[in-house]
Amino acid sequence: MPKTRLIATSVATLSCALGVGYFMQRTGGPETTGRMAASVMLAPQPAVTAEPLDLSQIILASAPADIAAMDAAEEPMVIEPQPLALPADCTVSVAASTVEPASVALDIAAPCNRNDRITVHHSGMMFTLATDTTGAASVTVPALNSDAIFIVETPTGGAVASAEVPSLSDYDRVALQWTGETGLQIHAREYEADYGSGRHVWTGHAESDGPVGGSVVRLGDPDTLNPRLAEVYTFPASRAVESGTVALTVEAEVTEANCGRDIAAQSITPRGAESAPRTRDLVLSVPDCDAKGDFLVLNNLLDDLKIAAN
Structure with missing residues (x-):
């Protein structure tokens, strides 16, 4: 209890x-799991005598000279990482629309900030979001002012949006x-x-x-x-x-x-x-x-x- x-x-x-x-709210102690130890006796086994191995008529093989030379000449393949292609326009944009209860829906587009951390500012309140693979993010924010202003900050820039929340x-x-x-x-x-x-x-x-x-x-x-x-x-x-x-x-x-x-x-x-x-x-x-x-x-x-x- x-x-x-x-x-x-x-x-x-x-x-x-x-x-x-x-x-304080505590739960009961961790459960105890019992374990049993068992001993096993192994009966002695009779010795095994190995027969002698006949090593006569052995043929040695090797790779042809041209294949061996080709393998020696090969170098490991190196794959260079390719930079992520970014759009020519890196402008950050924010669309704001009023919704109930007295809130503002934000649709954020940051095409050059894919899978990136962004910060939303509103009337002294700040919180961070992560954009998706296209640089987009959406959030609905309860307004703290009827003349609501929102600032979206990214590592490379930002944008401002406003909405009336009567x-x-x-x-x-x-x-x-x-x-x-x-x-x-x-x-x-x-x-x-x-x-x-x-x-x-x-x-x-x-x-x-x-x-x-x-x-x-x-x-x-x-x-x-x-x-x-x-x-x-x-x-x-x-x-x-x-x-x-x-x-x-x-x-x-x-x-x-x-x-x-x-x-x-x-x-x-x-x-x-x-x-x-x-x-x-x-x-x-x-x-x-x-x-x-x-x-x-x-x-x-x-x-x-x-x-x-x-």
Whole structure:
């Protein structure tokens, strides 16, 4: 049965003091497999006497002189690698179109950056993607500003796209971003629901089972070099049918990749069309590797959402 305990964890933040709970969830010990050792006795075998081998009438053969000379003259074949042919036009382009919920679909073309790492920038949020064999990539990004501007950066250039997202005011939204394998996650317990319920929304349960609920999306490709990743939680506040609170926490699972080191993250909260999103920075000291499988819960990095029925 899972056990829960609370310990003090060192957390530094540039803008607020955070309360950190440390919840443990462990499974049983590894199974033990028994092995049996068996001894085998071998009975002695009678000696075998070999008959003498007749080596008479032996004929020696050799390759003809012309074939032997040809083999000696041959040199190993060397195949030179051929450079990848690139198109004459290496212009990077981005097409942006508004989609719901208050998001922008990006279609990226970088013909000279095939199977390459690219970075998408939007209102302070950054995440990395990998292009395909043609240099293309597609992603749908929850907007953090109604006048949404996106910058796509490649190793050889970049492009800018923009889109109007007037429906952003109908949603409450918050983002979290980080670099590398931190184990960080956004957890939203809508109307203060219990963990594991239908209204506990996170990447493991991306959409709420409530009548009108929120969703979490993760942005970025974790397989890119030094990946930048982000998660965005969205709640359709304008369609809420009941009043209450969405309890928001940032949680980090202790893993082999993050144990015993400091991890950094940043929260981003939109503040309407007239203001830039608000950001908060976090540096968290993760416990040693003996705590692998446990979760750190940070209660105050993200502000809870107050929902009014409409």
